Amino acid sequence: PQRQTQVMNEGWATFWHYTLLNDLYDEGLVNDGFMMEFLQYHTSVVYQPSFDSPYYSGINPYALGFAMYRDIRRICEEPTDEDRRWFPDIAGSDWLATLKFAMPG
Numbered sequence: 150p151q152r153q154t155q156v157m158n159e160g161w162a163t164f165w166h167y168t169l170l171n172d173l174y175d176e177g178l179v180n181d182g183f184m185m186e187f188l189q190y191h192t193s194v195v196y197q198p199s200f201d202s203p204y205y206s207g208i209n210p211y212a213l214g215f216a217m218y219r220d221i222r223r224i225c226e227e228p229t230d231e232d233r234r235w236f237p238d239i240a241g242s243d244w245l246a247t248l249k250f251a252m253p254g
Contacts, residue, residue: 160214
């Protein structure tokens with residue numbers, strides 16, 4: 150349970166940090182230099198070495214949680230036929246409402 154909570158919490162934080170800063174960039178409120186610096190740090194945080202890498206030390210909860218929330222958003226916004234088959238309740242639905250439902254669980 151503690152590891153699951155960690156994945157949920159770290160994923161939530163990295164997802165929103167990434168989402169909000171990209172929104173600020175899209176609105177012209179932060180410059181290219183700021184974004185490049187942010188993306189360098191962000192990619193370091195969510196990097197998941199492959200299992201045969203000498204840097205592998207287990208599953209990165211930031212990477213797994215971030216990927217999980219990004220995938221939920223993708224399923225809501227741009228569902229594939231497979232998504233519609235496996236996730237009929239959320240495919241094509243409001244991504245923000247779906248994330249709010251998923252997070253407390």
